[in-house]
Amino acid sequence: VREPTKTPGQARTRYVRFLQLPLSCLSQAIWVVGDSPDGGDDASLTTSQDFVRLKREGRSALFLEASQRFELVPDHRFDGEWKSKTLAYIYAVRDSDEPGDGAEVISWHWHPLTTPQRPDPHVHVRADHAGLAGLSGLHIPSGRVAFEEVALFLIADLGCTPARDDWRDVLEDTLGRFRAYRTW
Amino acid sequence: VGNAQAEPRELDQDEFRQLLEGRIQASLGMSLGEFIVALRERRLDPESPRVAALAILVGARAD
Numbered sequence: 001v002r003e004p005t006k007t008p009g010q011a012r013t014r015y016v017r018f019l020q021l022p023l024s025c026l027s028q029a030i031w032v033v034g035d036s037p038d039g040g041d042d043a044s045l046t047t048s049q050d051f052v053r054l055k056r057e058g059r060s061a062l063f064l065e066a067s068q069r070f071e072l073v074p075d076h077r078f079d080g081e082w083k084s085k086t087l088a089y090i091y092a093v094r095d096s097d098e099p100g101d102g103a104e105v106i107s108w109h110w111h112p113l114t115t116p117q118r119p120d121p122h123v124h125v126r127a128d129h130a131g132l133a134g135l136s137g138l139h140i141p142s143g144r145v146a147f148e149e150v151a152l153f154l155i156a157d158l159g160c161t162p163a164r165d166d167w168r169d170v171l172e173d174t175l176g177r178f179r180a181y182r183t184w
Numbered sequence: 185v186g187n188a189q190a191e192p193r194e195l196d197q198d199e200f201r202q203l204l205e206g207r208i209q210a211s212l213g214m215s216l217g218e219f220i221v222a223l224r225e226r227r228l229d230p231e232s233p234r235v236a237a238l239a240i241l242v243g244a245r246a247d
Contacts, residue, residue: 016192016194020191024190028188030190030191031192032200032203033192033193033200034194034200034203035200036242036243037242037243038220038242038245039243039244039245044200044241044242046203046241048193050207065237067240069240069241069243090237099211099234100211101232101233101234111240113240113246114230114239114244115231118231124233162185164186164188165185165186165187166187
């Protein structure tokens with residue numbers, strides 16, 4: 001069911017509320033939202049913990065880092081309505097909660113405003129491979145990746161323990177909503 | 185496990201700056217102001233993992 005928003009404030013609230021759903025499939029962590037200190041009218045959101053601990057049955061825990069930057073714009077598809085427009089995202093899987101770069105294992109990046117020379121979404125795999133020197137420094141083309149897809153990958157492929165029973169329905173629903181209303 | 189869900193939280197300007205200060209200090213050993221200046225002066229690699237993440241949170245823009 002579509003939820004129309006008539007003001008920028010309503011659009012901001014709707015955006016973050018729907019984004020909380022996939023996060024709630026992984027953890028009790030919450031999104032925290034604020035105006036970007038150096039970003040004009042842009043807003044940013046990140047998780048309440050710098051690195052969200054993700055339990056795994058019988059295996060070492062993983063840690064999720066997630067950040068987004070967005071703005072609120074008129075939604076030209078629906079007269080008088082507003083929507084959020086994502087300007088950048090970074091989702092990273094880490095093997096510890098140490099803040100250094102070395103803990104990152106896999107990450108999904110899109111940050112065209114800070115790296116105009118690299119405007120497209122990409123993936124980093126921080127690993128070495130004997131047959132492919134420099135793998136960890138490559139920017140692997142990815143297309144746009146939704147946070148819901150990262151959450152699904154963490155549970156289904158990396159074995160992270162879901163934080164709610166209905167995680168499959170929630171991710172299916174919110175991913176469907178993302179795909180229905182995305183503009184690119 | 186259940187299906188309980190916590191609510192996201194809006195931070196005011198001071199709270200959000202304070203959160204970013206803490207993360208920048210912990211990761212890079214500098215203040216928010218120093219981080220913004222260092223980005224503008226291109227003294228940090230905007231593609232290194234922590235810098236990239238923190239840069240989008242502060243709203244940096246490479247002009």
